[in-house]
Amino acid sequence: MSIAVEHIATDQPPDDSKARDLDYGWQSGNRVQLLENGEAYFPAVFEAMRDAQREILLETFILFEDKVGHELQGILIEAAQRGVKVVVSLDGFGCGELSPAFLRALAEAGVIVQMFDPASKTLGIRTNWFRRLHRKIVVVDASVAFIGGINFSADHLGDFGPEAKQDYAVQVIGPAVADLHHFALAQSGRQVRARRGWRRRQQRPSPWADEHGDGLVRLIYRDNIQHRDDIEEAYIHALSQARQRVVIANAYFFPGYRLLREIRNAARRGVQVQLIMQGQPDVLLAKLAARMLYDYLLKDGVVIHEYCQRPLHGKVALVDDEWSTVGSSNLDPLSLALNLEANVLIRDRAFNQQLYQSLEALARDHCQTMPAKRKPRLWLWRLTVGFLVFHVMRHFPALASWLPAHKPRLKPIESPAHDV
Template sequence: MSSAPIEPATIEHVPSTPPVREPGVVDVEYGWQGNNLVQLLENGEAYFPRVFEAMRQAKSEILLETFIVFEDKVGKELQQVLIDAAQRGVRVTASLDGFGSGELSTEYLAALSQAGVHLQIFDPAPKRLGIRTNWFRRLHRKIVVVDGTIAFIGGINFSADHLADFGPEAKQDYSVEVQGPAVTDIHHFALMQSGRPGRAKYWWQRRRQRRSELAFSEHDGQVRLVYRDNGDHRTDIEEVYRLALRSAQRRVVIANAYFFPGYRLLREIRNAARRGVDVRLILQGQPDLLVAKLAARMTYDYLLKSGVQIHEYCERPLHGKVALVDEDWSTVGSSNLDPLSLSMNLEANVLIRDRAFNRELFERLDILSKHHCKAMSPDKAPRGRVWHMTVGFLVFHFLRHFPAWAGWLPAHKPRLKRFTHSGSETP
């Protein structure tokens, strides 16, 4: 099997009706939708059976966006499920990131394309001297919508390292299943990102959210889609975090894999703790990237001295991107709290107002922090050697300013391109 799958000759531009735009550049801000059923899915053991079953039951349409697909047992099952759906007449559109899924073989992709799957690669690029060149502004969202009636969104990729039997490197992560009116917005969003015609939202239909609308509600089952793009919604996810923290009265729990936010978000976390809010962070103690741990630890003194509790999850790599505030508000999605997610990548989260969901998420995270984490304290927080601190300081400030610096340089605009096998017809 070929190990250099995505060659320029196998990529064609998506037809220009509607016009091809960078995924995420959609001038729509989605509102709160009530009367939804939301189910928390923890790790691949809960996520993969539910999403594959929904795909197997699909009657008309499957929309999929993901950062990573690996050619392992999970990736192969995904491939077969999508092929089966396409062959029974379901319209299947799969959008994969050209960096995260860049190791997929030509044979794997061609099998999907030949079966009728509308397969699209976000910003594919060949390696230069064996090194990938398309590092930044990734399609980092993880969204699945089936028949416009059921949606999945979160941080879980289609790879076996989200299953416990993968071993010590298996990731701890979360996703949600949504059924109800909010699926209409998620479906519309996914359609627009895929380059497919969707129900147009004209300027008088675009629901701009006032800050007062972010105040907590006594009504359960409310869901709102928020996303970050490189157009009109560059700071939406960061802003909802800041507003939620500012409104917190009793408790805040944030579990996030890559944690080095900017000063404004750090201040809101600190200020909440200073007001007497019980603020708890669950961060990586066994990271898959050492620089992420070094950078995160640069924030420890600042936060711990203000009363923020910091717990490092040490059993396996933490990959989650979830948070809750008080007993009502929660968020689950793809966005880390780092410069790449907050300033460059294409991300999507759902906000959830539901007391039962909030309670379940809190109970899961409470078990994690109390029984599987190491608590940091101001006098015992690891500082490491002088060179570790120096490297961490430089990494933290470099990453914090990198998006602004990158904006000074000439940059290409990533595009969503269709994969077509030379032996198959273009859909």
């Protein structure tokens, strides 16, 4: 018996040629709610799924067989059994340890499970490291959507212990959900009906504005085809317009020179610029790489905090008192040049203030602030290593693209005769 698991390569455009270049504009009349950590995220997502009547679309980088993964599995199975169409897209690296029994239970209930770029281990090591499906999107009944950096794993809950992650997502209700729904369908390979007058309709005032809210929301994403730089360009544009404040909280921070320059230039203009980095990283290299950039930023007035309570996994930012972004994209070469990512841009003063208050409390209560004038220590070594690391990281995506593991293939797989 075959498990109904489809293997997709969403590095490639959708089959529907009219949906090949998905470019979403600003949508008005949305209500956006900040969800901090699994304590807020999982109950909201699971409640929406339990109430689903027609469809659940889910994309995630990581799904573990822990208490969160098993609860999700049960909800999806129950939804599929009552006639809800359920499509689950998983990453072959982040979800590579899922057991055949776990996948079979979903498939036998009617859940469509798709695996992006699966690969078996070579000498016990997984080789499909790069160009990952790193997005975290859930859309239920095309009426409510969730997007952010939170995976379906118990390490996003505080009771996981010292390694529990600090992270953020948003719930969106309103016209922008149609864009997220359209995008999720297209990227999962489902049939998508082309929309005539797409851009023109986006500019009209939404009839939902009074019902849902007044937040402007825009979906942006990066792929390895036509939208390679969209997320990076959104950051650069927002930073170039900053006049009052900038707060960036990002787990893996090693951006290119253009983005670094805009951060520095904002501080030089007198903008209050704060960066919140990992102080207790789950990947030590991430902390070492970010620290290579500290002197460059500190000397121009950027304030750098290191979050020390637990690993920081967030990918959020705000500029002035209106613009914000939440999503899956880190500010490092993997996210900005290789992975498949998605963020939402939000123009809403109330949401901006809510996010600002959350990040300010994080910086005040749980971070250590780097001294503005640090004593020069081993400066020549730091300069040399920083130069080498920076340029290796900048050119790494181009080099990595030549590796065979970066060319996803569509492969059917057969379930084993018995569980292993």
